[in-house]
Amino acid sequence: MNRSSFAILLLATFLILFSPLGIDIYLPALPTLARVFEATSAEIQYTLSLFIFASGLGQLVAGPLADRYGRRPIALCSIVLFLLSSLAAAAAQDLFQLYISRTLQGLAACGTSVVSYTLIRDRFNGNDRATAYNYLNGSLCVAPAMAPFLGAVLADSFGWRWIFVALAAFSICVFGYIYARLPETRPDSTLKPESLFSLKHYGPLFSNSSFLYYGFACMAALASIICYVSFAPLVLIQELGLSQKDFGILFGANAVLIILANLFAPRIISRLGAFSTVISGCSILGGAGLIMLLSYYLNQTTLLGYVIPVAIASIGFALILGAATSQALAPFPDQAGTASAALGCGQMVGAATISAMALETGWSGTLAVSMVLAVLGGSCLIAGVGFGQRLQSVRSVQPKA
Template identity: 45%
Template sequence: MPKASLPVLMMLVLLSPLAIDIYLPSMPAMALEFSISNSQIQSTLVLFLFSMGIGQILIGPLADKFGRRPVALFGVLLYGFSSLLAATANDFELLLLARVLQGLAACATSIVAFSAVRDCFAPNETAKLYSYLNGAICVIPALAPSLGGMLALQFGWRSNFIFMSLFAVVVMTIISLRFNETKPEHTVSDGKLYHWSRYLPILTEPHFLFYSFSCMTAMAAILCYVSYSPVWLIDHLGVSELYFSGLFALNAFINILACFIAPSICKKLGNRHTVMTAFSLFVATAILILLFQNPTIIQVLPPSFAFMLPMMLLCIGFALLLGPATSMALAAFGHRAGTATALLGCIQMSGAALISGLVQQTSLSAPNAIALVCCIAPLVLIIVMKQPRLAHWHHHDTDVSAAS
């Protein structure tokens, strides 16, 4: 079995954040061109992530049945096509269709990347590699908004989607030449592709459920932050597109550093305690958001900084959580990694999209909406992790922490 090349896997996972982040500075302009509300343009992000999540149930079994390489090639091809469709969309409904297809494409490449890690590396190595993949994902939010903002200023927002299609051509070339099949010979792939029996053993495993919901909680907080930020900063506070890109990039670089430091923290604390630390940072984010909206604080700090500074804690918490939580969720499923990864992605992304979509239907301001999502579910999960009688949901025999 060939080892998967980490740089090649990083190329596969970059497609998803690129489709989310590159057009963020253009969202207010897109809303004006299509004559739609802010919540409607935010739905292009929510629908993309929801499609990416639901699509994983369909594509995950295909990765186990037919292999990782064919699914990767299909995903990159669909990504390029859907990006061109978005670039030429003359009505909002067609743009939404393009985003649904982009979500399906991105979920295919994401499944392949994370399944290949589980295919090729021992369980005690996977948390570190998942953190590195998440670190690569976080490079895009640091760079893409600035690139997207400059492209939009010169050529209009449609150039963002043309860039995505060209990037897909580059990835297709690399995957064709450098990515070999990694599916283990013992992978369970017999029987019907979408029979309930494929999913039941995974959905009845307590660790999988707990850590999937943990990933969903983190993703919901990040999605609210990403979708509300352009509307709040550009429309409400009146900052420029490039200034917004700079603020967003600063937090993204914090996220990158946290992702690459996370393996060391996880090694010292153990998976479970690292997840609990991440949840504590989410709650601290909510508290800081509310404190920084105080008029006294706003007189000292520029409003844009008062909004973005607490998000640094959110980014750090997100970086700390995803590696160990993903590793714990998938640890028991080496024989069906594609399907398990797909279910994890479905719960994480579609659940986060639903939460974010529901919050966007309220009249809450951006700071209050993000604070709400950062506080409620993380607090509940912390309480669960503090209960000894619920240890079978979140504690694992192989998770040896420094505190034990």
Template identity: 40%
Template sequence: MISPRYFIALLLALVLLSPLGIDLFLPTLPYIASGLQTPVSHIQLTIPLFLLVMGIGQLVSGPLVDNYGRKPIALFGLGLYLLGSALAALAINWPIFLTARIIQGMAVCCTAVVAFSGVRDRLEGDDAARAYSFLNGSLNIVPALAPLLGGVLAHYWGWRAPFGFLFLYGLLLMIIVYKWLPETRPDSTHRSAIFPARTYASIIKQPAFLAFTFSIASALGMVLTYVSLAPTVLMAQDALSPFSFSVIFGVNGLWIMAVSALANRIIPKCGRPFCLLLGALSMLIAGVILFSEPYLLAPAILAHWLSYMIPVAISVAGLAFIMGPATSYALSPFQHNAGVASALLGFIQMAGGAGGSLVVLLLPLSPYVALAIMMLLGGMLATIAWLTSLKIKGSLTSLN
């Protein structure tokens, strides 16, 4: 049997499919738009659309994971990822590219549910929280390196090259999963309908599940808004080069990873409620700073990239403290429906985060105000999650 360390690493490789599908081509947005003869705003909208499809698709992939096992659905998702990546690399117009991105979103909804169900299958309580924190923290090596890698690939081989890379990564991972991913679905797992409306309804009726899940969704919405607006703010408004943008974007990813490692150490010492409170305060403080800056700072200072990135750094630090504890609290009671519960969490997380991000992106708001709104919303919902955790502290183990 594969060791726990290698098992988590394999789950991480599956989870990486999602951020790679977003961050790898960020520096190439203008080139894709030019190559497909479409406005760059169309290409930008594929980022939240990708996550929206991923979230909705999990409502179906979750029951499939419980019914047919983790490994078969992982392989099916990887097959879809190969198809979507190849189609994006070969796209000759906007409709084909859009279709490719939708297929990629459908693919990662399968692999994400497999990864989070796998953690729930083998770990509980603080151990599960630390595993989720590790997964979410390690994911930020992608924002640290992917834009730079995507920029290099596009520089030498054109904007299609990053999607060729995604195809090769998916192919390699499919071989690894086929040979080494163990089937972790418990024998006691309850089979369900393709769309188990009653099971979903019973889970949604639990206020604690909603409190933790909405805190995750709002945090993701904040990050998605930042990712969507960062190229415009840093490259257009602040006049940074694509290389400088990739470096700054990457350093922020490494920062999240470092804070996530710190959160992993704090969880067993101070507890999950403390981490939720710390995350909520960080997001609230960041939102207040970013919202106030246009009114308090001189135009020359406001035009510097640090005025945007310092509040972002504070806010994403809060994200690192929220994700692991909130995810473990949300999924802990559902040992016999881990796939379905993970799917519902993923749907609310992705659809809610993407939906909130789409709303603020479409409103006539400045990039600073739009992102500040998402930070403040995330901080308020994380505060509700913290208050909820105080009420159930010490009771989750008995529900497993």
């Protein structure tokens, strides 16, 4: 990787961090928020679901905006919105105000995420692109490795509102760096959509079997991790009695595992190819769900019966996400922003919907997470094996003007 490519990857990394930071840094404070706002655990969990749902749905507009106006202005405007919504969340006086602030934060994070993935699509090709996506997805786990512990320290020392003040401070720092360093990377051949949202822009995407399968695989991987993240405070703090700091340490340790798996994944891709890597990841994801389900029925919820299958599933997540993202976007060089937006929307909205449905079942956290892992991992494996020959050849699609 040359110097200019590394610089783009570093910029993309800072932009992608808004989404995991917005989710993970305040996880240890969820039980505190439930007490402060006199809300149920499910009502507080919806602050996560709203963030994720907005982060996904907003990409349908953010992608065409990035194709029309360029990557740089969308990145800068999104950071400003994240800053303002973080300050609004810090000042929230009731649960409704927190819901609104979190929704706006999600919309802001969707803009930075679209630009982040689009930068990689603009500047990298072939296996280098898959490798870059793996490093980018690995960086996504830097925040979970540190953010929960930082959030626990801030909440214990200064109160939960300082978690959002810290997010505002992060926004200011990244805005300065992006303003000074980010060039405009939009290719001259990029189609500039006349309207911000039109179904015809997405026609070539949703008629492409490669995009549909790999997009579903991305959604399954992300939904599995989001479901784990959503239930982790309930299982580890409320059911198993861990302290906020112990939760942060354990949560961070699993994030470090995902980072290491993402760093190792490019070797797997170069040896097996992207398709076989995704299939392997789906097998691991589904297998982890079955192990957790078996442990739950034998012993109910135990620490090892929960964290070991989650660790196994995290390896599957790492194998799937980088390779599947690269393959899903590969056929659309002239619609990189729109394709990234559609992919991100499917991932985030699907993950938020599945997580919300799991919350509504009333199942214990362990049972809900195990079912999500087993069903999604198994579904991706069956679909991949069934349509394998059609998926192993990816060709560029030329959209209609």
